[in-house]
Amino acid sequence: MTGILSRFAASGVLMVWGIVLSYFYLSNRIASYLHPAFQIYTAISGGVLLLLSLALLLTIPAESAKHGLTRMEIFPFLLLTIPLLAATKLSPSNFGATAVMNRGMVDNIADLPGFSPPLDPALPNAEGSVKEGTMMDPSLYLKKNADGYIVAEAIDLLYAAGEPTMREDFENKQVEVTGQFLPALTGNPNGDRFNLTRLFVMCCAADARPVAISVQTNPAIDLPKMTWVKVRGKASFPVEGGRHMPVIIAESTTETDAPEESFLY
């Protein structure tokens, strides 16, 4: 490419990146890719890239033609644009079953990134009640829906399985949990269980770890892998393999839309 054409090409590449980054942020599609803490950086970068793109076009090359932008070849130009645009088009903004299975399921809270053992719980006062605002006040984290089901996340039940006090708050209670369907390949002796999965993210989807709890249904159900389902049923924590495992004895399993925040943080 000639000098001036290279300048236009460089400006074009920056514009493509600026538009794509801004699009991801403005459309909120970015929420399916990055932890909220990182999203603003992408937005700022999109704006800066657009400004740089315009600035390249508005500034006079003159002297800078000697040592400013080097000539851009066709291959780098294509490499800088085609994969980004193709991935933007092809990416479903969530992982399929293949990647999730390849990463292995976290079914023990101790294996969760960033997990630290809970601090000693607050003790009841002289009247036997728990001081408001302490960790032992279940109303702080147990929210019920209109039908009286505790609306929980898969991760809550994983925590409960590993922590006796929290387990008492859930055990034999009716819960409603939303997640993605995956067949249970292990821990399923009667063939009537499936894994209810969510992705736990530290920075971006690339470091996502699938967390899973078991759902027991009667009769067994089969759905396309990674279908979003809402499960209602009774929380139980049978001892399996030497530790408490969270299992929902399902009353109903219905397909549902993906939640606005598909990740757990």
Add this chain to the structure above:
Amino acid sequence: MNAPWFSFSVQDFSYAFLSVLLEGVPFILLGTLLSGLIDQFLPARLMTRLLPRNAFAAVCLGGVLGIVFPMCECGIVPVIRRLIAKGLPVSSAVAYMLAAPIVNPITAFSTYAAFRGQGAAEFTSLRLGLGFFVAVLAGLAVLNLPIGAVLKKTILESVTLSCPTGDGGPSPRAFLRRLVSAMEAGVRDFLDVMVYFILGVGVASLFSTAVNQELFLPLSLDDRLAIPAMMTLAGILSLCSSSDAFIAATFVSFPAVAKLAFLVFGPMMDLKLAFIYSAVFTRKFVAALAIGLFVMIGLLCLRLAIVLP
């Protein structure tokens, strides 16, 4: 393990690929904008005036620069490229490049947080200490290499060109004109580094989504296998150094030294970085650096297995 060890899905690949791009581009952009400003506003001889004359001390100073100028592993390459052109010795630049993603307050804090309840203070100190030590060793090794064997020809030329420019002080050009030149230099670095970044992220995304990671689990039983296995995994996953500790901490079946190896090797060398380094260094040097770091960190961690359970 019932699942196949390799199963590729283009959708999963695209998703992981995009997520790393969206996360990494801001840091590369920051690094390249900084590199443009260094190019135009940092006097060429300032680096040589400020650095100690003793080569060992200069390399050590390169290793601790990360505390003062923290940079992540993606953004640091364009910065050191300009610093080298401005007279920073290559050995010090390599020490800075390898140490900065580890020896910085953000990484220290995240490592401490991730290993709470697992000897966080000791583990964080070991990570930072070993990261610094390995970076300095690598820098000292570079001292003995001819510069032509380390730097790419284009970078070498930029170093040669910047040397005979008199005192290297500010030119009489107007400030605005220099800002435009800084922008152009930054854009050029951005485009150069992004080519390698995209290639590296592509390879890393392929492996991180298609390879069954349970493949590594049987290797956790023996330190001699666990350490190289975890370093290989770090190389494949290409995680950001600010968050990799949270992932490492979850490999509960692996010994602590293997997690340490993961956390020291990963920010210094992974699939994505191997490509990004190629924007500045010769391919032979990048390959030698990868092998050298793998062996050095592996052996040091094996040695540390005596004190770290």
